[in-house]
Amino acid sequence: MTDCAPNPPSHAVICWCDDVYVYVQLRGLSPNHPYITKFPLCEAGMSKALHLLRQRYEEAPTHEKNYTSLPSGYVCESIGGTLSGKVYRKQRKVVQTDDQRAQTVAVLRKMGLV
Numbered sequence: 001m002t003d004c005a006p007n008p009p010s011h012a013v014i015c016w017c018d019d020v021y022v023y024v025q026l027r028g029l030s031p032n033h034p035y036i037t038k039f040p041l042c043e044a045g046m047s048k049a050l051h052l053l054r055q056r057y058e059e060a061p062t063h064e065k066n067y068t069s070l071p072s073g074y075v076c077e078s079i080g081g082t083l084s085g086k087v088y089r090k091q092r093k094v095v096q097t098d099d100q101r102a103q104t105v106a107v108l109r110k111m112g113l114v
Contacts, residue, residue, distance in 0.1 A: 011060035013053055017041055022049050026056070 014025040021038040022045050028034045037052075039045035108114040 009060060011056040013056060015049065022046060024049050024052055026052075 010027070016023050018041075020041055022041050023036055023038050026035045026037070039048045105114060
């Protein structure tokens with residue numbers, strides 16, 4: 001699965017759930033031994049899991065924060081309307097002709113907005 005962020009930052013966590021719990025996997029002291037904690041699958045448990053993620057973000061080095069910003073003039077869009085894949089593409093410049101502008105103003109006048 002691809003996403004707009006090519007590599008996860010050091011504060012990234014892995015989350016999953018079953019019928020009873022929400023599990024959160026954190027990086028351990030060694031890469032081979034992650035720490036996994038669980039919270040009840042309810043509003044309070046989800047709140048605690050999100051709070052944990054927020055704490056991890058606050059502890060992250062400054063250079064890793066806001067790492068998903070796109071280059072100037074590019075946007076990120078999903079492929080086929082799903083979240084399974086996203087691509088970068090250049091943002092198209094919106095061109096509006098005088099006729100289109102006149103039609104828009106006429107519609108707004110009919111609606112009583114202008």
